[in-house]
Amino acid sequence: MLLCQQTDKFTDEKLVSLVLENHHYYLCLVKRYENKILRYVYRLSSLKREDCEDLVQEIFLKAYKNLNSFSQNLKFSTWLYRIAHNITISNYRKLQARPKEVYENSESSMWDSFLSDLDIVKEVNNQLLNENIWKILDKLPAKYREVLVLRFLEELEYKEISDILRKPVNTVGTLIRRAKKQFVKVLEKEKINLS
Amino acid sequence: MKKQKESDQEQKSVSQKVWQQISENEVEPLPKWRWQLKELLNWGMFFLSVLLGSISVSIILLELFSADWQFYTNVTNSFFTYLFSVLPYFWIILLIVMVIIAYYRFFQTKKGYRFTGLRVLVFSLLLSFAIGLFLYFANVSFWLYDVTNPYIPKPAVYHIHKYQVWQKVNDGFLAGKVVDFLDNKHLKLRDFENNIWKVNCLNAKMYNMEMIYLGKFIKILGEKVSDDLFQAREVHPWKRNIFDKFVKPSIKIYQMK
Numbered sequence: 001m002l003l004c005q006q007t008d009k010f011t012d013e014k015l016v017s018l019v020l021e022n023h024h025y026y027l028c029l030v031k032r033y034e035n036k037i038l039r040y041v042y043r044l045s046s047l048k049r050e051d052c053e054d055l056v057q058e059i060f061l062k063a064y065k066n067l068n069s070f071s072q073n074l075k076f077s078t079w080l081y082r083i084a085h086n087i088t089i090s091n092y093r094k095l096q097a098r099p100k101e102v103y104e105n106s107e108s109s110m111w112d113s114f115l116s117d118l119d120i121v122k123e124v125n126n127q128l129l130n131e132n133i134w135k136i137l138d139k140l141p142a143k144y145r146e147v148l149v150l151r152f153l154e155e156l157e158y159k160e161i162s163d164i165l166r167k168p169v170n171t172v173g174t175l176i177r178r179a180k181k182q183f184v185k186v187l188e189k190e191k192i193n194l195s
Numbered sequence: 196m197k198k199q200k201e202s203d204q205e206q207k208s209v210s211q212k213v214w215q216q217i218s219e220n221e222v223e224p225l226p227k228w229r230w231q232l233k234e235l236l237n238w239g240m241f242f243l244s245v246l247l248g249s250i251s252v253s254i255i256l257l258e259l260f261s262a263d264w265q266f267y268t269n270v271t272n273s274f275f276t277y278l279f280s281v282l283p284y285f286w287i288i289l290l291i292v293m294v295i296i297a298y299y300r301f302f303q304t305k306k307g308y309r310f311t312g313l314r315v316l317v318f319s320l321l322l323s324f325a326i327g328l329f330l331y332f333a334n335v336s337f338w339l340y341d342v343t344n345p346y347i348p349k350p351a352v353y354h355i356h357k358y359q360v361w362q363k364v365n366d367g368f369l370a371g372k373v374v375d376f377l378d379n380k381h382l383k384l385r386d387f388e389n390n391i392w393k394v395n396c397l398n399a400k401m402y403n404m405e406m407i408y409l410g411k412f413i414k415i416l417g418e419k420v421s422d423d424l425f426q427a428r429e430v431h432p433w434k435r436n437i438f439d440k441f442v443k444p445s446i447k448i449y450q451m452k
Binding site for chain 1: 208209210212213214216217222223224225226227229230305308309310311
């Protein structure tokens with residue numbers, strides 16, 4: 001615990017080089033990112049919390065094993081998101097048939113930029129809005145869902161999304177545009193009212 | 196007691212669970228050389244594919260520029276029939292496969308994903324063409340052709356159209372392998388039907404080559420004088436480099452190599 005307090009001011013990259021010398025520092029890296037990655041996995045997969053935690057463990061174990069493949073010209077968080085994304089998506093595809101009823105109880109303000117992007121006025125009933133948005137996201141193909149989550153919930157830049165998904169920045173832009181169109185299509189088809 | 200232990204386990208944070216797994220199983224990061232080797236292999240495969248693609252391009256150019264476009268009417272009335280019979284399919288397919296492999300390998304490299312598919316495809320194709328053109332220009336494709344030719348499958352119609360044009364001796368076409376030099380004016384040639392011809396080369400113009408030597412395949416335009424004597428008017432190499440057309444025809448007939 002004390003060890004991690006000492007590293008609070010260290011950059012991720014510095015911490016990675018410390019981990020490679022002394023593996024005890026890995027605990028500090030995990031602590032730094034566990035909530036963020038858990039939230040991301042949760043948003044991407046809509047699985048139960050326990051399932052998400054199992055995935056997060058898998059993610060951090062894989063990240064540890066592959067630590068030597070981390071290159072300093074990428075942000076550590078981006079690299080970690082990439083691993084999280086790969087593991088979550090492959091798991092998501094395996095379990096797609098399983099009914100998912102758990103939706104994140106996210107802050108409705110999180111959707112502000114997303115909804116204003118779609119020219120949709122925000123609902124007064126935040127809880128309903130939240131649930132409906134997750135319902136629509138769940139109906140979208142994984143490729144659209146993942147870009148929307150990364151862009152509007154994780155609030156990442158196109159360049160970071162490009163590095164996580166291993167796709168060119170232009171393709172990310174196209175995917176986001178199509179995902180938004182698809183979102184509106186499902187919204188209209190399912191007659192879900194957000195405004 | 197067991198339940199208590201399970202409950203304790205559940206209450207542990209993710210970081211603690213991860214740490215426990217690392218410690219208990221003595222997990223270690225994989226060595227750096229594995230990633231470096233992977234990257235090296237990807238680049239190696241990329242360049243190998245481009246190189247094989249370039250070889251294909253150089254031989255495709257050689258085949259196309261060596262085809263007898265001006266004489267195809269000797270064997271067929273249709274230009275397209277002739278075109279499809281002389282296309283080097285093996286090399287075209289190899290080029291396509293190599294470009295796909297190069298494209299795929301490039302994406303597997305660390306930063307390959309940053310480029311759009313079309314850009315990578317065009318880049319690998321252009322690189323293959325540039326190197327292929329160089330190989331052709333430098334006459335390396337002749338050597339590559341000779342080395343690979345015996346092993347390359349070709350459709351039967353290729354042989355018919357390619358060789359039949361030059362089997363029409365009565366119409367003034369003759370081709371084959373130089374098997375002997377009789378004197379400064381005459382050489383001996385074995386055609387593709389294994390007939391031996393005495394060829395008179397006096398005053399014949401030699402195109403696209405500097406010398407004739409034993410074993411060289413040549414094409415001759417001229418006139419049949421008798422059953423085993425042919426009077427040459429023009430002598431061309433069997434395969435030629437398009438850039439040789441800038442070399443003026445020589446009237447020097449042949450030299451011993």
